Structure formats: structure tokens, C-alpha cells
Amino acid sequence: MQTFTLACVLLVLTYFGFRMGRGRALGLVGGKATRLHSLPGYYGYYVALWCGIPAFLMVAAWLTLEPTVLTMLTTSSLPADVQSLSKNELGLVLNDIRNLASGSAARANVSPDIVAAAERYATMRHLGFAAMAVVALAVAVAGLTFARTRVTPDMRARNRVEQTVRVILIASSTIAILTTVGIVLSLLFESLRFFEKIPATDFLFGLEWSPQTALRKDQVGSSGLFGAIPLFAGTLLISFIAMCVAAPVGLLSAIYMSEYAHSRVRAVAKPMLEVLAGIPTVVYGFFAALTVAPFFRDTGDLFGLSISSESALAAGVVMGVMIIPFVSSLSDDVINAVPQAMREGSYGLGATQSETIRRVILPAALPGIVGGLLLAVSRAIGETMIVVMAAGLAANLTANPFEAVTTVTVQIVTLLVGDQEFDSAKTLAAFALGLVLFCVTLALNVVALTVVNKYREQYE
Amino acid sequence: MSEVVQVGTPSAAGRPVAVRDTKALVAKSLKRRYAAERRFRLYGVAAIAFAGFCVAVLFVTIFSNGYTAFWQTNIRLDVTLYPQDIDPQGDRSPKALSTANYQKLIKQAFGDLFPDVQNRREKRKLFDMISPGATFVIRDMVLKDPGLIGKRVQISVPLSDDIDQFAKGFIKAETPESERRVKDAQIDWFQRLKDRDLVVTEFNSTFFTAGDSREPELAGILGAIMGSVFTMIVTLAISFPLAVGASIYLEEFAPKNKWTQLIEVNINNLAAVPSIVFGLLGLAVFLNFFNLPRSAPLVGGMVLALMTLPTIIIAARAALKAVPPSIREAALGMGASPVQVVFHHVLPLSMPGILTGTIIGMAQALGETAPLLMIGMVAFIVDIPGSPVDPATVMPVQIYLWSDSPERAFVERTSAAIMVLLCFLIVMNALAVVLRKKFERRW
Numbered sequence: 001m002q003t004f005t006l007a008c009v010l011l012v013l014t015y016f017g018f019r020m021g022r023g024r025a026l027g028l029v030g031g032k033a034t035r036l037h038s039l040p041g042y043y044g045y046y047v048a049l050w051c052g053i054p055a056f057l058m059v060a061a062w063l064t065l066e067p068t069v070l071t072m073l074t075t076s077s078l079p080a081d082v083q084s085l086s087k088n089e090l091g092l093v094l095n096d097i098r099n100l101a102s103g104s105a106a107r108a109n110v111s112p113d114i115v116a117a118a119e120r121y122a123t124m125r126h127l128g129f130a131a132m133a134v135v136a137l138a139v140a141v142a143g144l145t146f147a148r149t150r151v152t153p154d155m156r157a158r159n160r161v162e163q164t165v166r167v168i169l170i171a172s173s174t175i176a177i178l179t180t181v182g183i184v185l186s187l188l189f190e191s192l193r194f195f196e197k198i199p200a201t202d203f204l205f206g207l208e209w210s211p212q213t214a215l216r217k218d219q220v221g222s223s224g225l226f227g228a229i230p231l232f233a234g235t236l237l238i239s240f241i242a243m244c245v246a247a248p249v250g251l252l253s254a255i256y257m258s259e260y261a262h263s264r265v266r267a268v269a270k271p272m273l274e275v276l277a278g279i280p281t282v283v284y285g286f287f288a289a290l291t292v293a294p295f296f297r298d299t300g301d302l303f304g305l306s307i308s309s310e311s312a313l314a315a316g317v318v319m320g321v322m323i324i325p326f327v328s329s330l331s332d333d334v335i336n337a338v339p340q341a342m343r344e345g346s347y348g349l350g351a352t353q354s355e356t357i358r359r360v361i362l363p364a365a366l367p368g369i370v371g372g373l374l375l376a377v378s379r380a381i382g383e384t385m386i387v388v389m390a391a392g393l394a395a396n397l398t399a400n401p402f403e404a405v406t407t408v409t410v411q412i413v414t415l416l417v418g419d420q421e422f423d424s425a426k427t428l429a430a431f432a433l434g435l436v437l438f439c440v441t442l443a444l445n446v447v448a449l450t451v452v453n454k455y456r457e458q459y460e
Numbered sequence: 461m462s463e464v465v466q467v468g469t470p471s472a473a474g475r476p477v478a479v480r481d482t483k484a485l486v487a488k489s490l491k492r493r494y495a496a497e498r499r500f501r502l503y504g505v506a507a508i509a510f511a512g513f514c515v516a517v518l519f520v521t522i523f524s525n526g527y528t529a530f531w532q533t534n535i536r537l538d539v540t541l542y543p544q545d546i547d548p549q550g551d552r553s554p555k556a557l558s559t560a561n562y563q564k565l566i567k568q569a570f571g572d573l574f575p576d577v578q579n580r581r582e583k584r585k586l587f588d589m590i591s592p593g594a595t596f597v598i599r600d601m602v603l604k605d606p607g608l609i610g611k612r613v614q615i616s617v618p619l620s621d622d623i624d625q626f627a628k629g630f631i632k633a634e635t636p637e638s639e640r641r642v643k644d645a646q647i648d649w650f651q652r653l654k655d656r657d658l659v660v661t662e663f664n665s666t667f668f669t670a671g672d673s674r675e676p677e678l679a680g681i682l683g684a685i686m687g688s689v690f691t692m693i694v695t696l697a698i699s700f701p702l703a704v705g706a707s708i709y710l711e712e713f714a715p716k717n718k719w720t721q722l723i724e725v726n727i728n729n730l731a732a733v734p735s736i737v738f739g740l741l742g743l744a745v746f747l748n749f750f751n752l753p754r755s756a757p758l759v760g761g762m763v764l765a766l767m768t769l770p771t772i773i774i775a776a777r778a779a780l781k782a783v784p785p786s787i788r789e790a791a792l793g794m795g796a797s798p799v800q801v802v803f804h805h806v807l808p809l810s811m812p813g814i815l816t817g818t819i820i821g822m823a824q825a826l827g828e829t830a831p832l833l834m835i836g837m838v839a840f841i842v843d844i845p846g847s848p849v850d851p852a853t854v855m856p857v858q859i860y861l862w863s864d865s866p867e868r869a870f871v872e873r874t875s876a877a878i879m880v881l882l883c884f885l886i887v888m889n890a891l892a893v894v895l896r897k898k899f900e901r902r903w
Contacts, residue, residue, distance in 0.1 A: 064750050064752075067750065067751030067752065068750070068751050071751060158797065162797060162798075162799040165799055166709075166713065166799070168705060169705045169706070169708055169709035169713065170709055171705075172701070172702040172703075172704075172705030172706045172709070173705065173706035173709040173710055173714070173723055174723070175702050175706065175766075175769065176706065176723055176726045176727045176730055176769065176770070176773070177722065177723060177726050179726075179730060179741070179766050179769070180726050180729070180730060182741055182745050183733070183737060183738075183740075183741045186740065186741055186744030186745055187737070187740060187741075187744075189744075190744060248507065249507045249510055249511060250507075251507075252503050252504050252506070252507035253504065253507040253508045253511055255504055256501070256503075256504025256505065256507065256508055257504075257508070260501060260504055261504075269508050269511075269512075272511065272512055272515055273511055275515055276511060276514065276515055278823065278827075278885060278889060279518070279827075279882070279885075280826075280827025280828070280829070280856050280881065280885070281827070281829065281830075282827070282829045282856040282857075282859050282860050282863075283518075283522070283827075283859070283878050283881070283882070284518075285860070285863070286522075286859065286863045286874060286875075286878065287518055287521060287522070289863065290521070290525070290863075290871065291517070291521050321511075321514045324511055324514075325511075328511075350486075352493055352494070352496075352497045353497060353500075354496060354497045354499075354500035354501070355493070355496075355497075357500070358500070375732065378732060378734075379732075381734070382733075382734025382735070382736065382737070383734070384734070384735065384736045384829075384830035385829045385830055385856075385860065388830075388860075389860065389863060409734070409736055409830070412736055412740070412834075413736070413830070413833055413834075416740075416743065416833070416834055417833050417834075417838055430740070431740060431744070434736070434737055434740040437734060437736070437737060438733065438734075438737050441732065441733060441734055441737075442729060442733070445728075445729055445732040446729070449728060
């Protein structure tokens with residue numbers, strides 16, 4: 001709330017800077033705007049930029065650094081015996097202090113040291129914020145006065161403002177690169193820490209997955225095994241089932257819509273597929289767990305098959321339904337890109353429509369379709385909510401679609417949701433799985449995009 | 461078709477018989493070929509029908525499971541607000557009023573309806589029929605108007621979720637008693653309440669005004685809606701300016717070199733990175749490195765902003781590309797600088813397209829769950845968040861949480877929450893369609 005007020009004050013100040021710069025420029029030439037180098041507004045923007053940008057950068061820097069700085073200061077002021085605690089316990093103590101300071105925890109049953117630390121924490125936070133606010137406002141005012149003195153009729157205000165705008169545009173376009181770098185670095189660092197504890201070969205080629213590390217030595221079923229093969233197999237099984245549904249249905253509906261369907265049919269069918277694409281995955285997950293899985297189980301009972309209520313089949317089929325619109329819209333694009341002349345040539349030789357499609361259009365569109373299917377596979381592999389809600393947790397190494405299997409994404413979620421200590425192999429394993437997931441989907445995408453682009457060039 | 465080609469080659473001494481043969485062969489194969497044609501067409505129809513069937517089943521399931529959640533079975537209860545129970549000191553202090561034992565009053569009033577139930581175990585079963593939320597109804601009433609103390613008031617309080625489910629017919633009396641959560645005695649009492657006309661079915665306003673709760677009849681979706689609103693505000697505030705800036709640079713100013721190519725490849729790949737990986741990024745960078753608060757819409761919004769950025773950039777670039785070069789050339793010819801050309805002419809003309817893309821990206825972000833699980837927005841939060849740094853959850857995560865709960869009443873609430881979420885999404889997508897239809901210009 002305070003930050004919001006501060007931001008508002010700074011905004012008002014910036015606007016004031018705009019009016020001031022504009023007024024000053026006009027005042028210098030006695031209201032004759034033609035004597036200025038730039039339009040009067042640009043002088044206003046010039047002053048406003050000087051006033052606003054440094055101040056807002058200051059606030060942003062403080063807000064990102066505040067928690068780290070405060071934690072460091074608080075830790076160093078704690079008594080020595082608390083400081084010598086292990087990292088996790090220290091984290092708990094710091095958490096207590098933060099809760100106390102924000103008033104969301106009761107004061108009872110807390111040692112006076114902690115209460116004192118909490119009070120220090122609260123005062124430091126207030127002080128820090130107040131200092132930051134004063135400095136930010138001072139910077140804003142300083143920028144304002146400095147820029148105001150620079151305003152002269154000859155100043156090339158427009159060029160300077162436009163230069164700044166360009167820098168801002170370039171900065172925002174590098175965010176994409178920063179995000180990728182952030183993803184790669186965070187996954188890589190945590191995975192390396194994981195591989196210090198568990199050898200990479202054990203992880204990639206191990207056949208047993210049971211990530212519960214033992215709290216007591218004699219505990220049953222808590223071996224802490226991190227062999228990820230069962231997860232990979234489960235992911236592939238479910239993705240395969242999904243593609244078995246999505247590929248034929250998506251492809252055939254795309255063919256039908258682009259080659260056969262009357263425009264009125266298309267006007268209904270296309271939005272219908274878009275609806276399928278717009279439904280959140282959590283809804284599909286609920287649908288899979290509530291309706292599809294019990295339906296398969298009961299049907300299996302009818303034929304004497306035992307189908308688990310968390311079967312790979314249910315999750316896979318629902319995931320396939322989710323991917324149908326993806327496959328169909330990609331294939332639709334590709335099929336429409338096949339030149340009309342090829343169709344007409346085929347018709348001219350007396351081929352029927354389906355013969356044309358099967359022997360001329362599909363072979364011509366094949367690279368694009370394969371690329372689209374690869375993109376769909378990467379979608380299926382990375383899909384999370386459906387499998388979290390409808391697939392199992394136990395890592396079975398099986399190819400039987402009627403049994404429960406688990407996937408990479410399910411394990412990432414189960415390892416990271418809930419209370420966690422950040423240094424255990426268990427939580428770090430999630431990052432290693434994430435790294436594998438990222439690499440595999442990235443490879444699939446790169447291959448798919450190359451194939452699709454090559455194909456596009458062919459007909460352009 | 462291969463036979464046709466073979467027959468076309470002259471077989472025997474160039475007699476005209478070969479032509480007739482060809483005709484005959486084609487005529488003979490025509491039936492088969494037309495059948496294949498019809499079959500192929502049928503496959504296409506079947507594929508579309510299957511997709512339509514899936515949509516229909518999905519919506520019917522959600523609706524038929526969910527619409528009952530908008531009604532709640534209540535009981536009309538006459539409660540006497542004895543002053544000695546509420547405020548023994550008689551000073552009407554707010555503290556005394558808010559901590560008084562209202563449960564006793566409810567139990568008294570409800571017990572009076574069944575004077576024949578004396579046994580302690582039976583009594584517990586009886587009081588289980590009323591939701592624990594009943595006490596809050598009275599408390600709020602008294603706090604609002606302390607003058608009511610000592611009077612007899614009629615209130616309508618929710619029955620417990622199991623009785624509610626029984627009243628709605630989801631728990632059937634035919635199932636053996638050991639297998640259902642409502643006991644025979646409770647069914648009997650409920651029937652007696654009904655006979656006395658004390659049971660009423662009212663619109664479930666709690667569902668739209670309360671936060672989460674362990675008791676299905678007290679659980680509401682407002683907390684999640686507010687969480688979603690704050691998250692979306694943060695997402696929009698970050699992703700829209702960044703995406704517009706990036707696409708303007710790439711489309712209008714960027715030189716064609718290795719660096720811009722790298723940016724483009726990056727954007728295309730980010731669009732296909734699984735959403736859960738963005739969650740891992742948020743956990744490692746925002747939470748563990750920058751120590752930002754857990755479970756806060758601020759962090760959720762930042763993660764979702766990074767996720768929707770590629771979507772909006774791709775849409776915005778398409779919209780900018782659609783503006784014809786003649787506009788740019790005309791503006792440049794009139795003496796505008798390149799930046800003026802973009803901000804005064806190209807950007808306003810492409811705004812409808814950019815906004816359409818933004819709304820679609822926002823709709824995607826609104827339905828996203830997986831990355832938010834990673835950054836702790838999956839906690840059980842009763843309070844309705846008041847700012848982007850309060851702990852909160854969002855609608856899809858609320859759906860996920862409720863779908864995990866064993867109570868039957870949560871199944872209908874999950875479906876109802878899905879209906880609310882879908883309503884939001886439909887409105888957003890309809891807005892995008894309207895925007896596209898109304899303002900987008902074809903040059």
C-alpha cells in the first residue's frame with residue numbers, strides 16, 4: 001500500500017515535470033513554438049523522463065533487494081547460538097521473525113531474542129522504506145531541476161526523447177532472452193546440486209523411483225531412489241495414448257474442414273474446436289478424474305478387465321482430446337498452404353477428391369504435418385494438470401495402459417508442493433526433472449520448427 | 461488408380477478394343493472408388509463428430525454436476541438470544557459479544573425441535589446436521605444490532621453438507637446405512653423438519669461472498685476470484701508494455717542481424733516451453749533468489765507475465781505487420797520521425813489486433829494452474845486477499861484444491877467453480893471476437 005502511494009506521488013511528480021518542461025520551453029520563446037527545435041511536448045517529455053526513470057529504477061531496485069538485505073541484517077544481529085543453526089532451522093527462525101514483525105503470529109511462547117529481532121526487523125523495514133522513499137523523491141526532484149536547467153530553445157529534445165524510447169524498446173525485447181537465460185541457469189544450477197548428491201547416471205538410467213528420503217534409518221519404503229526411467233516411460237506411454245487420439249481425429253477433422261466442409265459447417269466446427277482449445281487444463285483434469293476414469297474402470301469390469309481408476313488410458317485419452325484442436329489448426333494451415341494447382345492437376349487426371357487428398361495433398365504436406373505432430377508431442381509431454389489429477393503417483397515401469405503410471409510433470413508437482421526444505425535431494429530432483437523436460441521439449445520444438453519452416457519455403 | 465495407368469498402354473496391335481477396355485475397367489472400379497470416397501468423407505465427419513461429442517460431454521458433465529451448488533438447503537430456526545449466554549456481564553462490549561458461546565444457543569434452539577432426543581450420542585448426530593457456520597450467522601446479527609439480545613429471532617442457517625447432499629438426492633436413502641454419510645436417524649429427523657416446513661432451499665450466496673473453507677457449505681469462490689484479479693492485473697501491467705515494446709522494436713526498428721535473430725528464436729521457443737518450467741523459474745529466481753513473498757499474486761502475476769509474453773508478442777507483431785507500408789511512407793513523407801511514425805500512426809492502427817492478442821493471452825493465463833502450484837499459490841487460504849502481496853490462490857488452483865477433497869459437496873462446488881471460470885473465459889474470448897470483428901481493418 002505504501003509502495004502504491006509512493007508510486008502515485010512519483011507519477012504526479014513526473015506529470016508535473018512534463019507540464020514544467022513544456023511551460024519552460026514555451027516561456028523561453030515567449031509562446032512562439034515555431035522558434036523551438038522540437039514540439040513543446042518533447043521538452044515536457046524530456047523533463048518527465050529525467051524525473052521519473054531514475055526514481056522508479058531506485059524504487060524497483062530497493063523492492064527487489066529489500067528482503068535479501070533485511071534477512072542478512074537480521075541474521076547478523078541474532079545471538080550466536082541461533083546463527084550457528086543449520087540453514088534450514090535458521091530459515092524457520094527467520095520465518096518466525098517475519099511473521100511476528102508483520103503481526104500475523106502470536107507473541108506467546110516465543111523467546112525474547114526472537115521478539116527483539118522481530119521488532120528490529122519491523123523498525124528496519126520501516127526505516128528502510130522511509131529512507132528509500134526520501135531518496136527516491138530527492139532523486140526525482142533533482143532530475144527535475146537538472147533537466148529544467150537544460151531546457152533551451154535550441155536543445156534537440158525530440159532526438160533525446162526518441163533515443164530514450166529506443167533504448168526502452170530494445171530493453172523490453174531482451175526480456176525474452178533474459179527469461180530463457182533465467183530458465184536455463186536456474187534449472188542447471190539446481191540440477192548440478194542434485195547431481196552432486198545423486199550421480200547423473202543413476203538418475204537417467206535407474207529403474208527405481210521412490211524419492212522419499214528416510215527420516216529414521218529403519219523406516220520402511222524410504223530408500224530415496226532417484227531412477228527416472230519409470231517416469232520417462234510413463235510420460236511416453238501417456239503421450240503415446242494422447243497422440244493416438246489426437247493425431248487421427250485432429251488430422252481428419254482438418255482435412256474435412258479444409259477440403260470438404262461447406263462454409264456453414266466450417267463456421268460451426270471451427271469455433272467448436274477453438275472452444276476445446278480454450279478450456280483450461282485443470283477442467284480437463286477434473287473431467288478425466290471424475291467422469292472418464294470411472295467410465296473406463298466400469299467398462300473394464302464389464303469385460304472382466306481390471307482397469308485402474310488412475311489408468312494411463314483415461315489420462316491419455318483426455319489429454320488427446322485436449323490436443324485435438326492443436327493438431328487440427330496446425331494441419332489446417334499446412335494443408336491450406338498446398339498450392340491449388342496440385343489439386344487441380346490431380347482432378348484433371350480424373351482422381352476423386354479422397355484420392356487427391358491421400359496421394360497428392362498429404363504427401364506434399366507431410367513435412368508440415370510431421371512438424372505439427374512433433375509440436376503436439378512436446379505439448380503432451382509438458383502437460384501437467386491432467387496427469388496430476390488423473391494419473392497415478394506410484395512409479396510403475398509398465399507398458400500396460402490399464403495400469404496407473406506416473407509422469408515427469410506429476411513428480412515435479414508432488415515433489416515441490418507443500419512444505420519443503422530446499423536442500424534435500426528430493427526437492428532438487430524436481431529441478432533435474434524440469435531440466436530433462438525443458439531439454440526434450442526444446443529439442444522437439446527446434447526440430448519441428450525447422451521442418452515446418454523448410455516446408456513453408458518450398459511453396460513460397 | 462494404378463490399374464488405370466496400366467490399361468492405358470496399348471496392349472494388342474492398337475485395336476480400338478483397348479479404349480473400350482479402359483472404359484469398362486474404369487466403370488468397374490468406379491463403384492469401389494466412390495465407396496472409398498464416401499468412406500473417407502465419413503472418417504472426416506466422424507472426427508468432427510467425436511470432437512463435438514467431447515465438447516458436449518464435457519459441458520454436460522460440468523453443468524449437471526455443478527448447477528446444484530448454486531442452491532443451499534437451509535433451515536429456519538427460531539433462536540432466543542438469552543442475555544445470560546451472550547453477555548453475562550451486561551456491558552455489551554464488542555469483545556464479549558464476539559466471543560460469546562453462540563453455538564449453545566443454536567443447539568438449544570435446534571434441540572428444542574426434537575425433545576425426544578436425549579441420548580448423548582444421538583444428540584451429537586443431531587447437531588451434526590447443522591453447519592458450524594450457523595453460529596457465525598447469529599454472531600454477525602448480534603454484532604450488527606446488539607439490541608436484539610433478549611429477543612427471539614428467526615434465522616435461516618445452512619444445514620451441513622451431507623444433509624444438503626441428501627436433500628439434493630445425491631446421497632440416496634436406499635444405500636445401506638454403513639455406506640452413506642447420512643445416518644437413518646438423521647434422515648428421519650430431516651423428514652420431520654421437512655414436514656414441519658422448516659427446510660428451505662435458498663440461493664447459495666455464500667458461494668460468491670466467502671473465501672475457502674473446510675466445510676463445503678461455507679466455502680466460497682470470492683477469495684479465488686480476487687486472487688485471480690490481482691494476479692491478472694500484475695500480469696497485464698508487466699506483459700502488455702513489454703510485449704508491445706518488444707514487438708515494435710523487432711518489427712519496426714531492429715536491424716536484421718544475429719542478435720535480433722537470436723531474440724526471435726528465443727520468443728518462438730519460449731512459446732512452446734511447458735508452463736510448469738516457468739513455475740520452476742519463478743520458484744528458483746523470484747522466491748529463492750529475490751526472497752519475494754510466497755503464495756502472493758505479485759509473484760504469480762510475474763511468472764504468468766513471462767509465460768504470456770511470447771503469445772502477445774507474436775500477436776502484436778502480426779498486427780504491426782498488417783499495417784500497410786504506405787501509411788509509414790506517407791507519414792515519413794510528411795516529415796515525421798521514425799518514432800513518431802510508429803507511435804502516431806502504426807501503433808494506433810494496429811491496436812485492435814494487439815488488444816485481441818492480449819486478451820487471448822490473458823485468458824490463457826487466467827486458466828493456467830501448473831506454474832502457480834510451484835510458487836505456493838496452492839495453500840489453503842480463508843481470507844479474501846486485499847492486495848497483490850497477500851497470500852492468495854486463484855480460480856484454477858481453487859478448482860484443483862476442491863477437486864482433491866473427498867466430500868461429495870465439493871464435487872458440485874468444483875463444477876460450479878469451473879462454470880464461473882468458464883464464464884470469465886467466455887466473456888474474455890467474446891470480447892476478443894467483438895474487438896476483432898468491429899475494429900480490425902483489412903487493408
